[in-house]
Amino acid sequence: MTAIPKEQWKERIRDPKIECASRDEMTALQSERLVETVKRVYENVEFYRKKMDDLGVLPGDIKGIEDIGKLPFTTKEDLRDHYPFKLLAVPNERIARVQGTSGTTGKLTVVPYTQRDVDIWGECVARALTMAGLTKEDRIHICYGYGLFTGGMGLDLGVQALGAMAIPMSSGNTKRQMTCMEDFEATAFACTPSYALHLAESMVEEGVVDRLKIRAGIHGAEPWTQEMRKKIESILHINCFDIYGLCEISGPGVAMDCIHQKGLHVYEDYFYPEVLNPVTHEACADGETGELVFTTLMKEALPLLRYRTKDLTDITHGTCDCGRTLPRISKFRGRTDDMKVIRGVNVFPTQVETALLAMGTVAPHYLLIVERENNLDVLTVMVEVDEHYFSDEIRKLDELKTKVGNVLKAALGVSVRVKLVEPKTIERSEGKAKRVIDKRDLS
Amino acid sequence: MISQLSVFVDNRPGSMANITEALSEAGYNIRAFATFDTPEFGILRLVVDKPTEAKEFLTSKGFVVRVQEVIGAELKDERGSLNYMLRKLADGNVNINYIYSFVIRSGKAPVMVLHTGETKEALKLLNEAKVTLVNDDEL
Structure with missing residues (x-):
């Protein structure tokens, strides 16, 4: 198919009353919902009652959204400490399903949902799919994993709410993905961006690209760059959209970007976003980078007050070119827990990506390896060589290595060993892309 | 070439x-x-x-x-013919980035493949030295 240029895009908005509400209307709605949520958690969740009592805050002190700063924070550790159902705000029998994190970074986090929570989740994803120009006529190929992970289920719920056709592939088996995508005439697909790129490259190898009906890609669940987006778009001739979510808050469909790509629109009628200075916890001004914090405004089973996502971003209010007034969060500048401390310097994988792109070296695939040699941290960056900068002369490749090393050193503040490797030697994950391997034994 | x-x-x-x-x-x-x-x-x-x-x-x-376009030069199967070609290029101040050889027809002398930053100059020197050049279509 062919990608649709911004100028010819016909914007579809699923719920204009909400998505294009005036600031006053939205504030009134949020205030009403926050007051109700706070009352409910205080009455039903011992953890919050205790936290609020410790702060000397009573539900009556929260009169509107402007009082949100008085409320206590919630962290991932809090969720783990209350594993599995100790933060539940409804009777057990009202739980309709559970989802959770993959648990790769620690203990499993489990999130219960009532049927209404599930319905709202689906509604949010349906809004997102509509933002990507999809309607009930579409066939959406879902190659996010199904299971506890919210990716597959979330998209599936959204497709149901939209009334479109779901192709529930789950992840893996690239060959079968391609066959079904072609045979079932899918018009959109959803998966992690790294898997989308892997799939796109495989499609080129198999020569199936021209036979596909795909026109949109919905990608999220891991950070990706503009360069990756352009690469997927140009290989498949489609429009790609960035979807964001986290299971603690509901799953994919907490925010989504529109064709104008000016940040991801947050569904703030359900999830109230704050961007806070990570040290002082003061609210950041629009455009200022800080930690993203969410308060759920309608969640029944697991309402969360001021949940700290550890994602670093900034927020912008005001009307977008698409017509929506929903605030927009920028692509994440990193995650506080992805951060590696190398010789005392904080390094984020995304900094490497940004630096490589800035030098015009198109290298969406890289891997950081942190090792310790003679008690000294050593950072190696493996970069895949591609046709743009491969030279026939060893001397020029050596120059390239030195240049990449210098650029990264300037960007990160630590020296870096650069290793050029063949294309496709860095593993493409079918889930979240692994960007850092830390081999240091720090025990 | x-x-x-x-x-x-x-x-x-x-x-x-x-x-x-x-x-x-x-x-x-x-x-x-x-x-x-x-x-x-x-x-x-x-x-x-x-x-x-x-x-x-x-x-x-x-x-x-x-x-990469490289120069192909067929050498005479005689002692000193490689030296003869390299000397001509060196005297003409042509720097060779790399060179290797192969034989395509049994009984014939090797073809030297060489890459230089000064292709035009090298071709002129080799022609003057009457070194046989080989092109893709002759392989």
């Missing part, structure tokens, strides 16, 4: 075989083959029949390939 393929390869067992296997399965004929290595990676240089097609093919298989 000869259209040579240069392929980026990791310095590890099997990386060359991957390429020769792909080419032979697809029925391309490899006329010449030379590697240049560093501890981490190497550049594999190949002269094949149908270089443009072979490049497309290797690219589609995921290899990083460049087509």
